[in-house]
Amino acid sequence: MPTVRHATVALLRELGMTTIFGNPGSTELPMFRDFPADFRYVMGLQESVVLGMADGYAQGTRNAALVNLHSSAGTGHALGNLFTAWKNQTPLVVTAGQQARSILPYEPFLFAERPTEFPRPFVKWACEPARAQDVPAAIARAYHVAMEPPFGPTFVSIPIDDWDQPCDPYPARTIHARRVPESAPIAQCGAALAKARAPALVVGAGVARDGAWDAVIALAERHKAAVWVAPMSARCSFPEDHPLFAGFLTAGREAIVAALTPHDFVLALGGPMNLYHVEGQGPHMPAHADVWLIGDNHVHAAWAPVGTAIVANCDAALAMLLEGPAPAAGRNAPAPCPRPPLLDGSAITDAFVLQQIAALRPRTSVIVEEAPSSRGAMHDRLPIVAADTFYTTASGGLGHGLPAAIGMALARPQDKVIAVLGDGSAMYAIQGLHAAAQLGLSVSFVIIKNGRYEALHSFGRHFGMQSLVGTQFPELDFCALAQGHGVPSRRADDAAALDAALQWSFAAEGPTLVEAVVA
Structure with missing residues (x-):
């Protein structure tokens, strides 16, 4: 009779999750009985390494990666890189073993007392299924939540004895979850951009995640806008040898204001613009600047200290902005960002x-x-x-x-x-x-x-x-x-x-x- 393991393997195959990153412990071993030939297991010698490898793989494939950890101890080792995956907005489905249901009342060796609480707040959703037969459904939900913008990790705790229980197949579903902006606020943003004297774009990692590289270049060139990189951006979203590239914003309030003061319009795309690493004083943005923010993360929109925010995928928003009004006549392109002279190697720095x-x-x-x-x-x-x-x-x-x-x-x-x-x-x-x-x-x-x-x-x-x-x-x-x-x-x-x-x-x-x- 088909088991939870059979149903889960079939589901993972449909979702394109045939590479598993892990460091197996006793409570995970039954998951890998009769390991399928078309799957690949990637072992890391410590769980933080496992999580980091899965993060890189998920970003490279643009699909959620599957991570297998060992109950509380292994999850604890992985938490540092789970936090990074959360900040990277990397889609991951993290599973961890749990002791057998029949001995959970006795606090058995290597069990997880509060498995769904431990990885919070750095997962979008966490679950320990009420029944063994609910494991495939929990993994499917974890996948879809991880792949819904803003992407991020999810967590499923699975008791050791669930894998061999009988279970009906659980076919994968398709969910379309892109965030497409409303036309009215995009039209307002496009009109303000067209009227600006000296506009600037500030690009974050979301531009790269959304595959909007070419669209940002097109928008910048159309409007002769300077392009800055958002503080601590984890991806490159604009070519750094382009004549319109202006440089990198520093993660400090005064530094951001000083860099953006020459601009009367600022559009932040795909990530937080007012991200600080040190204390600061004064305004968050130049008082004369009209500030707009577009990205798929509603949390970034909520805590941004200034500006009109539109929650949307950058590629969809940029496509609409490129259909907007032409820029004001007579706008001059900003001066190119100077490059430093070559070093001769007399000192190895x-x-x-x-x-x-x-x-x-x-x-x-x-x-x-x-x-x-x-x-x-x-x-x-x-x-x-x-x-x-x-x-x-x-x-x-x-x-x-x-x-x-x-x-x-x-x-x-x-x-x-x-x-x-x-x-x-x-x-x-x-x-x-x-x-x-x-x-x-x-x-x-x-x-x-x-x-x-x-x-x-x-x-x-x-x-x-x-x-x-x-x-x-x-x-x-x-x-x-x-x-x-x-x-x-x-x-x-x-x-x-x-x-x-x-x-x-x-x-x-x-x-x-x-x-x-x-x-």
Whole structure:
């Protein structure tokens, strides 16, 4: 007789979720009895790595990824990257094992006492089905909720003895959940844009998620609008070598106002524009600016301090704006954003490493970044010029970039994936190298090694602190760590060695690691 497992496997196959990311424990094993030949199980050596790989894979495939965790302990390990997936608006269906229903009253070993509460508030929906036969329906609902804008993770707790219970088939359904804007507010926004003297667009990650790269370029060019990147945007939504590219907004109130003061109209697309990392004072936006916001996340619309918000997918809204009125006559295009002069490599800095990555990387390569203290240098030296070729963490939490690069390589095997990582960030998920080696993925891990948590030193100076405790780790040897996980590696501490190592890594078919030692 068909079981819960049979019904669930058939459902997952229909939903295109045949890759499972996990680190199995005892309460999950019955899920994998007679594991189907057309499914793939991707093991991570720690649950945070598992979650990060699934995040990268889901973003690369544009479909929800399936994660399998181990009751409370495994879910707890994964929470940091679950928070990042929530902030990234990544669609995930996270499952976790639960002990057998018959012994739950006795608080058994390795059970989850409040399984649906534990991952909150970083999931859109959580459930432990009331009956075994409800497991496929719960997973189907979790999938559809995860794939409804704004995308995000969901969670299903499944008792160990449910999988072998009899169950009728549960065929997949189709739900169309795009957010299409009303015509009247879009017409008002388009009219204000057309009348503006010096308009600006501020692009967030939602533009990339919605596949609106070409539409944003078209709108900017039509209206000669400067294009800024929203603070801490986790995706690239506009080519950074375009003449209308204006730069990156800093996550501080005064800095945002100063950057946008020349503009009398500001349209934020696909993400929060007033995202702050430090305290500030004064207005949130220039008083003279007409501010509009368009994105699929109603929460962003609700807490935005100023502006008229339209909750909609960016591609649908931009298509309507492109049909709007032509811009005012005589509008001048803003001056292009200047590029810094080339560095000669006499000093090996993070800026020089990023410059050489830009010069030597394959044209279609994908950058997955988690080097917080080098973010400014990356903006200056590693321009992203093609759609869907840059990903980073929207949460600021560490340990996402390395496994996300592995998931991205699984999703896009035809592209070279380059993981640009700080040494401190890399250590949060270094065991992910094992998965890259086991799967033979074409990932170049480039570790910018400065021997300390440089981002904290920058913040220390902000708080007037000249010395910090517990932030130094010069002893780390990333080549040894890579080789211990089965990944070939090279160390570079001068310009010639760096270029040779990067060229070797970018040409390799399997995973490689470059330890770039910087001043």
